[in-house]
Amino acid sequence: MGSLTFEGLGKSYGEVEVVRDISLTIAEGEFVSLLGPSGCGKTTILRMVAGLVEPSRGRILIGRDDVTNLPPNKRGLGLVFQSYALFPHMTVFENVAFGLRRRKVAGTELDKRVREALGMVRLAAFGERYPRQLSGGQQQRVAIARALAPHPRVLLFDEPLSNLDAQLRDEMQIELKRLQRNLGITTLFVTHDQGEALSLSDRVGVMAKGVMQQFAAPEEIYHRPATGFVASFIGKPNRLAGSVAMREGSGGRLAVGGVAIPAARIEQPAGAQVDVVIRQEAVAIRSGAAQSDEIAGEIVLRSFSGARVQYVVRLAEGVEIVAETASHGPEASLTAGAPVALAIDPASVFAMPPEGATA
Amino acid sequence: MMSRRQGLLLIAPLLLVLTGFFLVPVLMLLPTSFGVYEPGAGLVNGAWSLKNYSQIVTDDYYREVIWRTLGLGFSVTLLCLLLGYPLAYLIARGPERWRVPLILLVIFPMLLNLVVRSFGWIALLANRGLINNLLMQLGVIGAPVKLLFNFIGLFIGLTHIYLPFMVLMLVAAIRNVPRDVESAAATLGSSRAHVFMAVTLPLSASGILAGSILVFVLTISALVTPRMLGGPTYQVMATLIYDEYMQLLDWPSGSALSFALTFMAVAIIWLSSRLTKRWAGMA
Incomplete structure (x- = not known):
């Protein structure tokens, strides 16, 4: 030994x-x-x-x-x-x-x-x-x-x-x-x-x-x-091009195509171009209209994979993210076009240097 | 999976050619080998005899030729193996950029006509040939060493001619030995020499066997080189059979010798396959 x-x-x-x-x-x-x-x-x-x-x-x-x-x-x-x-x-x-x-x-x-x-x-x-x-x-x-x-x-x-x-x-x-x-x-x-x-x-x-x-x-x-690299390699990440909208303490808000997404940890200054990395499993999906701290979207695609169901959700023109939920849960059979509300845990949102730039 | 009929169709052309032009003529020789030959008269009609076979075993001259042929087969195979394995190992495991030049070098002699290559050896090995002249001028020997028209001459010439076959078979086999398996042996405590003896060598046994069978069969059935380097008197089975047929017109005796040669070759191949498989754990 x-x-x-x-x-x-x-x-x-x-x-x-x-x-x-x-x-x-x-x-x-x-x-x-x-x-x-x-x-x-x-x-x-x-x-x-x-x-x-x-x-x-x-x-x-x-x-x-x-x-x-x-x-x-x-x-x-x-x-x-x-x-x-x-x-x-x-x-x-x-x-x-x-x-x-x-x-x-x-x-x-x-x-x-x-x-x-x-x-x-x-x-x-x-x-x-x-x-x-x-x-x-x-x-x-x-x-x-x-x-x-x-x-x-x-x-x-x-x-x-x-x-x-x-x-x-x-x-x-x-x-x-x-x-x-x-x-x-x-x-x-x-x-x-x-x-x-x-x-x-x-x-x-x-x-x-x-x-x-x-x-x-x-x-x-x-x-x-x-x-x-680690953020985008581990888990099943969404990777979206965006920017830092506002800094607040150690976190702030990120903007992706007009949609504001809160993040608990941001290292870049306000205004910086970043890639926003969000884990699929950190996105909670619920049918119906969005409340104040939620993000409104519309189902584009549903994909069943056994224990889990993945949804492709459109947040705004050209902004789509993948969210998943348990396949036996209440939100497991939403259809395309249905309005949904997404709640994203700010701790699971990461701002990374844009793709192509060195990590 | 391929059906039996499809498989049969694929080999049908070759099967037809082999049956019509090899198997049937060979089988037609079988009755001939039991025939009786009368010098000057030819085949005696309706006469049967085992004499053609019994003389192979009893006649001292025939026996000597058989032992000589088999001895040559074993010696040439062994030397090809000893010379060929290191070279094949280098080609299979050496630097990538050496591979093609080395293989070309191995194949290159095969581009020359067999007669020319054999004649080259005559020029080298003769009493007044290159080697003897050189050795005498250097004072190493006083009188020429007999290197031609004897065992040494055939041994050297045939080894040179059949070495490429051995090397090519061995290269393929050594390249098929998985590097991971050798690495596994090394991490388990095998030195490089032990990895070679315990893993590389047994795992290339199929190539050693295939190469040896090829060289052995080619050697004991070689005609041109033994005739040129052995002269008219130093006979092997192939030259003897040739003479029985073409010089003496004794077809029965030639046929019996042919069958005896084939039988010995098959028996030796069968035995060596079994031994190799047992040694390499392929059984």
Whole structure:
């Protein structure tokens, strides 16, 4: 076991800087996700930790050991790949035993620990099978058992659930979280799925273009995004072009095409051009005429997606936002053209530098 | 899924050609191989004999040629594998920009006519050839080393000629080994050498097998190169069969030798496939 520390970690390929100056510490036993769109550098960081990619700058420490220049086989890590990467020519037992044999574990001890690892992922009866005889979910569980068996100091996951179908993914998420909590292994989890990152992690690092945008607890990331990128990447945001109409304390009012929207936090001065980011789930919708603190609108489109219903609502000419509500709620079957009133929580409204400008 | 009829239609043209121009003539040779040949008179009508086959096993000369052919097949295959694997690994895993030039380099000899290539080896390996002259001038040897019309000559020549086949098969197989699986072995504590032995090599077994079968079959059935580098006296199965047919006109004996060669090749391919599959866990 051990903590995992990055000190000024960076990677460049020629002129292209794919990871820029990352410094952070993952505490012992902590579960940290790196979240971001593809190409944001999150996988490069993971591969640098594993020793598969050489950093251009900075240091990586596991506990107090500087592992920056160690080859992957000397780092004592467990890595789970998106592609499972099982050894196709070995049985499930031999796959899980691989890392143990490398550590000179043999005989009954080997047998015991392989069984223990397979038991943790509920595959105890599958030791004699070959990977190709298992389903995708089972293969990924073997991969997890294989990574766990040698008792690694740090566990690394590279989009481990991306190849699984939705239902299995949810099951595996819960299973993963339970395993990690029980074993208390320091874990770095790379994903592009915000739901995965938010629900699994103690802390989440949101990345864009090789830069760490925010590194904080999931609640913090969701409710207090540090940059425009985080606000527009997390949740299901509406992004509208507007300006700051009025400043008042730390907040004020934003204007989007003649519609005034109160916001609790505004950093730009009055008159500045901004992008207004509003979470769909922060927009409460109600049929009927608008009261004083509500915004009047008209339904343009209704879209049913199971538990939730999304409405496209026109606030004024050329200003449309998406609002959602529970599909069994009272406002679940409004039709196009119906007048509605929207209440927007000012704390969920963010003013960001306009799209294209640097965050 | 494709229906059986559609599948059959797709292979029908090839199937027809192979049946009409390969399978039928080969089967027509089968009775011939049991025929009796009278020197000067030709095939004896209505006479049957197992002598053509029994002489292959009992006759010292035939036995020697068979062992020589098989030995050559194994040696050439092994050397091609040893020389080819590092090269194939470099092509498959080396810098991207080297790939095309290296593959062209591998294929380039195949653009030259086989006779020309074999003749090139004669010029190099002959008693007064390039290699012997050089070694004698450097004082390494006093008299020419015999490199032609013997095993060494055929071994060198055939290895050179069939190496490209091995390399191309291996490149395809090595490129198919997933990098993630090798990385997984490394993170689990495998050194680079152990990753290669435990993962890369077994996972490229299909290519090793395919390349080896190809080179082995091509080697034991090669005619032009053994004839040129072995001369009229240092015979292998293919040149022997050729002589039985074309020089001695002993078709029954030639046919029996052909079937014996085919049978041995099939048996060896079958055995090596089974061994490889067991080794690489593909069974």
